[in-house]
Amino acid sequence: VTRARLAFLAACVIAILAIVAYVAMTRARSDLNAAARAAAGPPVHVEPIASVPDAPFIMFRDASPGEFYGRVALMHLPLGPDPDRDTRFMTSLECERVFYAAGWGVCLVLDDTKLPASYVARVFDRTFAPRHTLPLTGPPIRARVSVDGRRAAFTVFESGHSYADESFSTRTTVIDTASGKPLGELEQFTVRKDGQPFKSIDFNFWGLTFARDGDHFYATLRTKGQRFLVKGSIDKREMEVVRADVECPSLSPDETRVVYKKPVGGVLEVGWRLNVLDLASGVEHPLNQQSRSVDDQVDWFDADHIVYHDSAPQGTGVWLLSVDGASPPRLLLRNAYSPAVQH
Amino acid sequence: VYSNDWAARLFQVRPAAGWRVPANVWGLGITSLLTDISSEMVVTILPVYLVMTSGFAPLLLGVATGLHEGGPLLITWVGGWIADRSGRRKLTAGVGYGLSALCRLGWMIFSGQTMGALAVLVLGDRMGKAVRTAPRDAMISLSVRSEQLATAFGVHRALDAAGAAMGPVLAFVLLWQFPRRFDIIFFTSLIVALLGVAALILLVHEVPVSAQAPALASVPASAHAAASASASTPEPRYASAFAFELFEQPPLRHVLMLAATFGVVTISDAFVYVLLLQRSNANISWVPLLYTGTAITFLLLAVPIGALADRVGRRAVFICGHIPLLIAYGMVLAGLPVWPWNAVICILLLGSFYASTDGVLASLASSLLPAPSRAMGLAWVDTASSLARLCSSILFGLLWTRAGDVRVLIIFTTSLFIVFISFAAFAREEHSA
Numbered sequence: 176v177t178r179a180r181l182a183f184l185a186a187c188v189i190a191i192l193a194i195v196a197y198v199a200m201t202r203a204r205s206d207l208n209a210a211a212r213a214a215a216g217p218p219v220h221v222e223p224i225a226s227v228p229d230a231p232f233i234m235f236r237d238a239s240p241g242e243f244y245g246r247v248a249l250m251h252l253p254l255g256p257d258p259d260r261d262t263r264f265m266t267s268l269e270c271e272r273v274f275y276a277a278g279w280g281v282c283l284v285l286d287d288t289k290l291p292a293s294y295v296a297r298v299f300d301r302t303f304a305p306r307h308t309l310p311l312t313g314p315p316i317r318a319r320v321s322v323d324g325r326r327a328a329f330t331v332f333e334s335g336h337s338y339a340d341e342s343f344s345t346r347t348t349v350i351d352t353a354s355g356k357p358l359g360e361l362e363q364f365t366v367r368k369d370g371q372p373f374k375s376i377d378f379n380f381w382g383l384t385f386a387r388d389g390d391h392f393y394a395t396l397r398t399k400g401q402r403f404l405v406k407g408s409i410d411k412r413e414m415e416v417v418r419a420d421v422e423c424p425s426l427s428p429d430e431t432r433v434v435y436k437k438p439v440g441g442v443l444e445v446g447w448r449l450n451v452l453d454l455a456s457g458v459e460h461p462l463n464q465q466s467r468s469v470d471d472q473v474d475w476f477d478a479d480h481i482v483y484h485d486s487a488p489q490g491t492g493v494w495l496l497s498v499d500g501a502s503p504p505r506l507l508l509r510n511a512y513s514p515a516v517q518h
Numbered sequence: 519v520y521s522n523d524w525a526a527r528l529f530q531v532r533p534a535a536g537w538r539v540p541a542n543v544w545g546l547g548i549t550s551l552l553t554d555i556s557s558e559m560v561v562t563i564l565p566v567y568l569v570m571t572s573g574f575a576p577l578l579l580g581v582a583t584g585l586h587e588g589g590p591l592l593i594t595w596v597g598g599w600i601a602d603r604s605g606r607r608k609l610t611a612g613v614g615y616g617l618s619a620l621c622r623l624g625w626m627i628f629s630g631q632t633m634g635a636l637a638v639l640v641l642g643d644r645m646g647k648a649v650r651t652a653p654r655d656a657m658i659s660l661s662v663r664s665e666q667l668a669t670a671f672g673v674h675r676a677l678d679a680a681g682a683a684m685g686p687v688l689a690f691v692l693l694w695q696f697p698r699r700f701d702i703i704f705f706t707s708l709i710v711a712l713l714g715v716a717a718l719i720l721l722v723h724e725v726p727v728s729a730q731a732p733a734l735a736s737v738p739a740s741a742h743a744a745a746s747a748s749a750s751t752p753e754p755r756y757a758s759a760f761a762f763e764l765f766e767q768p769p770l771r772h773v774l775m776l777a778a779t780f781g782v783v784t785i786s787d788a789f790v791y792v793l794l795l796q797r798s799n800a801n802i803s804w805v806p807l808l809y810t811g812t813a814i815t816f817l818l819l820a821v822p823i824g825a826l827a828d829r830v831g832r833r834a835v836f837i838c839g840h841i842p843l844l845i846a847y848g849m850v851l852a853g854l855p856v857w858p859w860n861a862v863i864c865i866l867l868l869g870s871f872y873a874s875t876d877g878v879l880a881s882l883a884s885s886l887l888p889a890p891s892r893a894m895g896l897a898w899v900d901t902a903s904s905l906a907r908l909c910s911s912i913l914f915g916l917l918w919t920r921a922g923d924v925r926v927l928i929i930f931t932t933s934l935f936i937v938f939i940s941f942a943a944f945a946r947e948e949h950s951a
Contacts, residue, residue: 179720183720287694
């Protein structure tokens with residue numbers, strides 16, 4: 176018995192040594208991920224950047240393995256023929272979800288500098304300097320800034336509300352970017368459906384998209400297992416149900432169309448198909464996203480193309496897709512996430 | 519109802535069989551402690567890891583959690599069956615611990631890979647846990663004298679809870695020191711899991727079983743070492759493969775009913791915490807701390823309450839263990855004390871609930887099960903109570919969305935009260951000791 180106990184003590188010592196050795200070894204090798212990056216493809220050319228350029232650009236969260244993982248990066252538009260060879264300008268920001276427009280950006284991130292770690296929203300300016308920090312109540316999923324930069328909206332996932340029936344709960348907050356003050360949560364706004372007041376305790380909102388005036392918006396409302404597209408006004412704190420089966424809308428720059436994801440596969444929600452809806456006529460048609468399920472709030476790249484994140488077998492990153500419904504998607508930026516296009 | 523004799527037993531300073539439990543129980547406890555540290559480390563960082571490295575959708579997170587919580591229930595029962603059939607409880611438990619350790623190795627290799635690979639690893643870990651539960655509990659019960667059963671389970675559960683409390687803390691400290699180095703977490707988790715297997719091999723010995731009357735494994739601890747050297751006692755076989763004849767004993771049927779009935783009316787911790795936080799308008803990020811607090815209360819109370827159960831009766835302690843739960847539900851419902859005091863009280867109440875039900879139920883069942891079919895019987899009890907809790911979670915989730923939080927709380931609190939009164943009224947104390 177004593178010999179066995181001694182052997183166990185020895186095993187404990189070896190275990191501690193093994194952990195220490197592992198940490199020391201992986202640290203000594205200056206960059207463990209360098210090899211992986213080299214194997215993954217051509218090295219990305221990286222340069223630091225201290226403020227937002229005046230020319231058009233695409234901002235995103237860099238997800239390439241290595242020291243810049245999680246950093247907010249941007250690339251000039253138009254992109255070259257092989258965008259993976261273009262320079263990625265690295266900012267000082269680290270975000271999990273990012274969006275930017277007209278001098279104001281919003282960065283949603285896990286703040287693990289103090290325990291317990293919590294999610295926060297940081298409002299930053301054109302020099303990437305954080306201006307305001309707001310606490311979040313759960314992991315962030317969507318972020319938007321209005322075209323004029325005046326307002327920002329973000330959605331977080333309220334974890335743990337109910338996992339048993341797979342219904343999750345979300346919270347969407349609108350803030351004033353300059354002051355950092357919340358203007359309200361969509362759950363506090365009044366909703367009408369077919370002209371009648373519409374209200375239920377299980378209302379969940381997510382995926383807000385701003386109109387050009389920074390006041391009107393579209394968003395998703397979910398209640399009793401049904402999803403609706405709502406259109407509303409932040410100033411009037413009200414909205415109206417437009418149609419059913421719409422999730423994560425994104426309003427086109429000319430405000431005539433909305434690209435959204437439509438749940439497919441019934442109760443189990445096995446995936447989402449992207450659709451484009453003509454707001455004037457109410458006619459919608461699916462986009463050619465091939466066999467992939469896309470779970471993102473897309474952004475408009477130009478008048479006829481959208482960008483979104485997908486981890487397809489051909490590559491994880493930001494994909495470009497035409498809204499014509501015929502052309503297939505194309506991997507635009509490898510290892511990039513949360514795209515925001517600034518014209 | 520109770521005589522002075524009961525009070526005399528309660529206030530006796532030393533437990534009837536003494537505080538000391540055999541080395542085998544400690545060995546199994548240390549194995550569980552290390553395995554729990556290893557598993558909780560990964561479980562804690564899993565959501566953050568998935569969101570940060572893969573941008574996973576919340577729905578997939580829900581699926582991952584569901585896989586982890588739901589788990590393969592029937593595997594428990596297979597573990598118990600094999601352990602009893604072969605008589606090799608240590609080996610069966612070892613396979614379970616080994617499988618979980620293997621999954622840790624998988625995390626090292628497949629980190630950053632597809633969702634499918636990760637789901638398989640989570641599922642594998644849970645299968646390992648399910649396989650080892652029954653043979654491990656059987657070994658605990660067979661290592662001690664029957665009058666010491668609940669104390670021994672208390673010691674084991676205290677060490678187990680210590681692991682559950684330490685795992686997340688270790689993960690946070692590591693992530694804090696080495697930001698984003700998930701590989702260090704996975705490596706540490708693997709090493710700790712292997713150490714758990716080493717603890718089982720080196721500190722635990724197989725308990726020989728002879729066909730005896732229920733709960734007469736009263737071989738003194740010192741005698742085990744000598745006996746294990748020649749552990750070739752022939753194992754008896756059952757008439758039926760699944761030991762259904764166990765159900766012919768009324769006391770065991772009663773325990774199964776007790777476990778299942780209370781399980782159905784018990785609200786899952788996750789719901790209790792979320793309701794508490796929601797009704798206090800507190801931040802959801804406190805949830806992990808509430809779990810840790812509950813685990814600490816559990817580990818502090820497990821041994822004293824186990825000793826108490828050995829003295830005043832395991833069934834009584836198990837039933838009365840639901841009183842703190844009733845108080846906790848009532849408190850969440852009424853929203854009486856203000857944040858954070860309601861959380862502190864809730865932690866203490868839930869911790870004492872676990873301390874007086876978890877190990878106590880296993881000891882109560884063990885005291886009624888014949889030694890050769892003990893793992894199987896314990897697996898039945900475990901399956902019954904897990905299945906009941908799963909039903910409770912689904913029921914609670916459905917009712918919550920349909921009827922709202924206040925109504926669902928009232929329904930569950932009332933049901934628990936009725937179940938409690940019914941079992942307490944039909945007092946049938948076991949006199950197995």
